[in-house]
Amino acid sequence: MDELAVRADAITKRYEQAVAVDDLSLDVYRGEFLSFLGPSGCGKTTTLRMIAGFIEPDAGTITVMGEDMTNRPPHQRNLGMVFQSYALFPHMTVFDNVAFGLKMRKVPAAERRQRVERALELVQLSAMQQRYPRQLSGGQQQRVALARAIVIEPFVLLLDEPLSNLDAKLRKAMQTELRDLQQRLGITAIYVTHDQEEAMTVSDRIVVMNQGRIMQIGAPEEVYRHPANEFVAGFIGQVNFVRGRLARASTGWLFTGDLGLTAHVADDAVRPAAREEGIPVDLAMRPEAVTLRSGSAISGPCGTVMRVIYTGASTTYQVRLEGGQLLQAVDQDRPGARRWREGDPVAIELAPESLFVVPVAD
C-alpha cells in the first residue's frame, strides 16, 4: 500500500470571491480508501473535480499513477466518477449506462457484455439490465452509477457525496457495501463527504479540510483521539472546550481554565503548537471522558445538572460548573448506573488519558 496512486502538489483554485482550494498537497496510496471531510464550502468538491479534470487548478500539479495529468482533459484520465445526483443517462437502459465507458474504449461487444454483467452482479442488479434509470429506486440508481464507474477499471474511483440523497438507513447499509466492494476490488477510492460518521465508517484515512486547506490527515481513530487543532476536534465527534493557559508541571502540564477549572495533562496530549506557557489554548474533552460523581465523593470541580437528554443507548447531561462553564457528559446506558436529574449537585471527574490540549483556532 505504499505505491502512489495520486499526488496533488500545491494545487490552488481561486474564484472571484474566495480561494476554494489553497495550496493543497496530498498523497493517495494505491488501494486505500481516502475521504475528504469538512463543512460545506470547504473545497472538497473542487479538489475532487480538479483530480477528475473538470476544473483546472490555477497552480500546482496533479499526478495519477506516476503520470502528470494536470492539463489532460477528463476523458483521457481513466478515472471513475460517482456523482451525488447519480448522473445516469436517462435515455439509456441500465445495461447501456454501464456499457458506455467500454464503448468509448472500443471494447468488443462480446467482452463488453461480459464485463457489464459482471459489474452489475457486483452491485446485485443483474435483474435490472433492461430497465431505465427512472424505473429504479434511489439506492438502485446509485449502484448503477457505481457499476458504471468501476466497469472501466479506473485508476482511481472518485465519489462526491454519493450517498447523501439516500435515507439514513439505506445510507448506512450502502456505506458498508461500498467499503466491502472497494476492498474486494482493491481499488483506490477518494471519497467526499461532510458526514463525519460516514467518513469514519468507510475510510482508511481521513483528510479533514477547512476553508480550502488541510487541517489534518490521519486514520479515523487518530483524528478522533488526537485531533491536530480545535477545528478538527470540534468537527469530528462531540467535544467540550475550556479556554485557558498551560504551565509546566513536574510531569506534563498543568492546565488552568479561565473560569477556574484545572487539570493535569500528559505531554503527548498537548499538540506541538500549543506547547508554550501562557498562551491561550483550549482543553478539549470528549463528553464520554467526563464522568459525574456525587458532590461529596471526590474533590473535582463541582456543578449542577442543567439538562438531561436521554437518547436510548446513552444519556447526555449538560452541567454548569461553579465558574459558569457549560460541559457535556455522556453516560452509556448500563444497568445499575447512577441516573442524575436536573438540579442535582455533582462533581466532575475527568479521564486524564482522554484529555488533550489544542491551539486556539484563528
Add this chain to the structure above:
Amino acid sequence: MTSAAQNQRPERRRGRVDIGGVLLRLYVILVALFLLSPIFIILLTSFTPTESVEFPPRGFSLMWYGRLVDHLEGNPGTKPGLTPSILMSAQIGLVVAILAVVVGVLVAYALHKYAFPGKEVFRNLFLLPLMFPQLVIGVGLLLVFSEFRWFGYFERLVIGHVILTIPFVILTVGASLEVYEQDLEEAAMGLGANPVQTFFLVTLPLIRQGIIAGAIFAFVTSFTQFTVTFFLYSGSTKPLPMWIYEIVVMSVDPLLAVVSILLIALAIVVVVVLSKLVDVRRLFGGR
C-alpha cells in the same frame, strides 16, 4: 345534514343557488365560444351550397371542397394553382425549420453552458424578434434586400422566416437544457467520451424534445407566415399565405373557408404529433 364539504365552504348553504359558481361557468363558456366562434363559423361556411358567403348557410354541400380540388391545378394566366403554393411553402418551412434548429441549438447551448460578458444582453437580443412588430422586420429586410440583390426570393423568404423562428428554438431548447444537469455531460466525459461524442451521444438525445418542438413551431410559423412573406416574396409561384391573400383580394367566397379548414386540420395534426413526440409539460416545467 351537514356534510364535510359544506363545512369547508360555509358560504354555500343548502337550498340556495350558488350564484358565483353559475356565473363563473357561464363566463368560461362565453370565453370559449368567443375564442372558437371563428372556427365554427368557418367550418359551417365551408359547407355552404351557395355561390357567396352566407351565414348561417342555407344547407349542406361539399360543393366548395370540390371547387378547391379544381383550384389545386390552377389555370395559367387566370387562376394560380394551390398545389405549387403548398409545395413551395412546405419547402421553405422545411429549410427554415432545419436552419432555425441548427442555429438555435448552438445559441441555446452557448447561452446555457458558457459564461461570457454580456451574456444576458445576448439572450434578450436573440429573443427580440418575438417582440418586434413583424411589419418592422418585413420592411427592414425589404430595404436590406433591395440594396443587396444577390438573393433570390426563396432565399429571402428563408432568411426572413429564420429570423422570426430562431427565438422559438432558443426558447424550447433552452428549456430542455435547463431540465437536465450538467453532471450528465461530465459523467460522459469521465467515462471517456470526448466533447464531440458527449454532445452527440448525451446532450443531443437529452434535448431532443426541445429540438422537435422548436422545429415544429418553426415550420408552422413559416408555413403560415403572412406579414414578412408579404414584403419579401416575388416571382410567379406564390407561397401559401400569398395565394390565400390573392383569393381574398379577388372575392370573399366560401373557398376561403375551405382553405382555412384545411389549415386548421394541419394545425391539429401538428399539435397531435407534437404531443405524441414531446412531453409538453416537461418541456415548460418540471420533470
